Amino acid sequence: MKTEIDVLICGGGPVGLGLATELGRHGVRCLLVERRTTTSLQPRAKLANIRTMELLRRWGVADEVRRRAPLPADHPSDIVFATRLRGHELARFPNALSTARRDGDPFPEPAQQVPQYVIEDVLRERLAQQPAVELRRGTTLKALDQRDGGVICELQDEGGVRSTVEARWVVGADGARSTVRDLIGVEMRQLGPVTPNLGLVLRAPGLAESHALGRAVHYWIVNEEAPAIMGPLDGGEVWWLQATAIPDGVAPESIDVARLLEQAVGGPAPHELIARDPWLAACRIADRYRVGRALLVGDAAHVHPPMGGYGMNMGFGDAVDLGWKLAGVLAGWAGEVLLDSYEAERRPVHKRVIDEAAANYRLLSNDLVVEGLEDAGDAGEAARGAVGERIVRDKAREFRSIGVQLGARLRDSPVVIPDGTAEPADPGDSYEPCLRPGHRAPHVWLEDGAALYDRFGGEHALLDTGPDADRGDWLAAAAQRGIPLRVVHVPDAAARAAYGEGLALVRPDGYVAWRGEAAAEPGAILDVVRGASRAAATTAAEAAR
Numbered sequence: 001m002k003t004e005i006d007v008l009i010c011g012g013g014p015v016g017l018g019l020a021t022e023l024g025r026h027g028v029r030c031l032l033v034e035r036r037t038t039t040s041l042q043p044r045a046k047l048a049n050i051r052t053m054e055l056l057r058r059w060g061v062a063d064e065v066r067r068r069a070p071l072p073a074d075h076p077s078d079i080v081f082a083t084r085l086r087g088h089e090l091a092r093f094p095n096a097l098s099t100a101r102r103d104g105d106p107f108p109e110p111a112q113q114v115p116q117y118v119i120e121d122v123l124r125e126r127l128a129q130q131p132a133v134e135l136r137r138g139t140t141l142k143a144l145d146q147r148d149g150g151v152i153c154e155l156q157d158e159g160g161v162r163s164t165v166e167a168r169w170v171v172g173a174d175g176a177r178s179t180v181r182d183l184i185g186v187e188m189r190q191l192g193p194v195t196p197n198l199g200l201v202l203r204a205p206g207l208a209e210s211h212a213l214g215r216a217v218h219y220w221i222v223n224e225e226a227p228a229i230m231g232p233l234d235g236g237e238v239w240w241l242q243a244t245a246i247p248d249g250v251a252p253e254s255i256d257v258a259r260l261l262e263q264a265v266g267g268p269a270p271h272e273l274i275a276r277d278p279w280l281a282a283c284r285i286a287d288r289y290r291v292g293r294a295l296l297v298g299d300a301a302h303v304h305p306p307m308g309g310y311g312m313n314m315g316f317g318d319a320v321d322l323g324w325k326l327a328g329v330l331a332g333w334a335g336e337v338l339l340d341s342y343e344a345e346r347r348p349v350h351k352r353v354i355d356e357a358a359a360n361y362r363l364l365s366n367d368l369v370v371e372g373l374e375d376a377g378d379a380g381e382a383a384r385g386a387v388g389e390r391i392v393r394d395k396a397r398e399f400r401s402i403g404v405q406l407g408a409r410l411r412d413s414p415v416v417i418p419d420g421t422a423e424p425a426d427p428g429d430s431y432e433p434c435l436r437p438g439h440r441a442p443h444v445w446l447e448d449g450a451a452l453y454d455r456f457g458g459e460h461a462l463l464d465t466g467p468d469a470d471r472g473d474w475l476a477a478a479a480q481r482g483i484p485l486r487v488v489h490v491p492d493a494a495a496r497a498a499y500g501e502g503l504a505l506v507r508p509d510g511y512v513a514w515r516g517e518a519a520a521e522p523g524a525i526l527d528v529v530r531g532a533s534r535a536a537a538t539t540a541a542e543a544a545r
């Protein structure tokens with residue numbers, strides 16, 4: 001049996017589900033195939049960062065994800081370093097990871113501690129309400145063949161029955177061992193070493209009450225026997241533990257879990273093992289993200305150590321960037337340049353995050369152990385004080401990465417029109433909202449209490465903060481090109497303070513594509529932004545400068 005579809009997404013992990021959600025919102029007919037029939041209870045990602053929460057809000061599921069997060073809402077997101085769970089405290093980062101809501105935050109949604117499987121469940125349920133999307137679990141992509149403006153995909157169900165789907169586009173969201181990537185002949189470039197680690201999920205009754213470090217989300221355990229990171233997965237008895245940088249010659253599978261836990265805790269810890277998940281810390285990036293009509297997103301295109309919590313989060317960014325562009329191509333208003341801009345925009349973001357994650361992984365609990373760290377008396381105190389100072393100095397950036405999350409700039413994008421202003425600094429651990437094209441549009445709470453972002457909708461938005469709302473010339477130019485455009489007129493003091501008096505063209509993913517005066521020529525601008533052609537892009541970009 002042969003089915004015809006616009007997009008086949010291979011892989012129903014968080015990124016594939018995110019891409020299907022984005023495509024479904026644009027009405028693109030897609031089929032998502034996932035070889036597993038159950039959700040893994042191994043909570044690899046446990047942090048949905050600020051940017052992800054913004055995107056989940058945009059998809060209408062942020063509240064539901066928060067509601068289902070197993071840690072109680074009042075659970076502090078402190079990160080504590082200690083010699084053992086029942087040992088000496090070394091350092092503490094209160095409200096790490098930006099999970100608390102604060103007045104004046106430059107974002108509408110703080111980050112949320114929530115296991116990856118909860119987000120996957122919520123997205124899957126939402127997809128069931130999107131008529132354009134079909135989700136087929138227990139189905140594996142086996143082969144693909146690009147020909148005649150389409151891709152013939154061979155699928156196999158759990159019973160071994162094969163079927164064929166003809167898709168106009170295929171996206172590999174199939175993780176670090178991507179089948180799509182192999183089938184289209186894309187190589188992963190290895191950057192740096194590969195190091196084994198062991199993840200565990202445990203039920204440990206009484207553990208939370210058995211220590212004096214207070215409630216936190218991470219406890220970094222700094223001792224020679226069991227350097228590790230651990231934390232509660234819910235408000236009850238379930239914990240995760242990561243034994244990091246396992247030494248050469250020790251097979252992660254052979255590690256005695258009871259002993260490891262006892263050494264990390266600093267005493268007996270009754271428990272039941274729920275899951276064991278050995279994983280490799282490595283940095284790899286695909287040498288291309290697209291071959292013909294097949295593209296790669298998420299871990300299929302880039303992997304890095306999880307320190308800093310970027311993998312799934314960055315993958316959602318890929319899903320949104322690619323999703324609206326692919327929808328534009330399928331709707332006929334976009335040119336090839338728009339699709340090329342996916343790699344041009346995302347690769348620098350990926351490289352930057354890979355560098356951050358690699359730097360984070362270079363300073364683990366393993367590297368913080370010093371002689372006499374657990375000794376009683378002044379010598380022990382002095383050793384702990386020195387290590388604590390080092391942690392505060394050298395680890396803060398990992399837990400305060402707001403600039404890495406929100407400060408990405410689409411520097412080399414062919415579909416963003418520079419305004420001639422100089423690029424501001426990009427420190428990574430702080431963030432200043434910026435109106436320049438290629439930056440995330442500033443967040444504003446409007447006078448009526450709504451978030452400006454919620455007014456943008458899912459397509460291009462022309463933001464006008466001035467008194468005159470007649471943008472008929474823009475709407476006519478957009479209609480002529482078939483590009484969906486919403487004029488968002490907000491003569492609101494808060495919006496004017498953030499955006500000034502001019503106009504700003506905001507893309508579906510919330511990045512500013514152009515800003516300028518009302519007198520600008522809309523057609524030329526829209527032609528660049530929709531990637532109508534490289535030549536047109538250059539000319540219009542020059543014209544608009």
Ligand SMILES: Cc1cc2nc3c(=O)[nH]c(=O)nc-3n(C[C@H](O)[C@H](O)[C@H](O)COP(=O)(O)OP(=O)(O)OC[C@H]3O[C@@H](n4cnc5c(N)ncnc54)[C@H](O)[C@@H]3O)c2cc1C
Pocket residue numbers: 010011012013014015016033034035036043044045046047048116139140141142173174175176177178179180199242279297298299300306308309310311312313314315
């Ligand atoms: C210990 C650890 C902690 C982490 N913590 C965080 C964190 O806090 N925050 C964060 O953002 N990230 C974190 N990550 C990274 C995060 O888990 C990954 O980046 C994320 O899962 C990638 O999502 P994905 O959808 O691209 O790939 P995956 O989650 O790997 O999903 C790919 C899917 O494709 C399916 N598939 C594969 N081949 C086929 C095929 N041929 N046909 C059909 N289906 C197929 C697989 O079954 C799988 O379900 C962590 C990772 C680890 C190891």
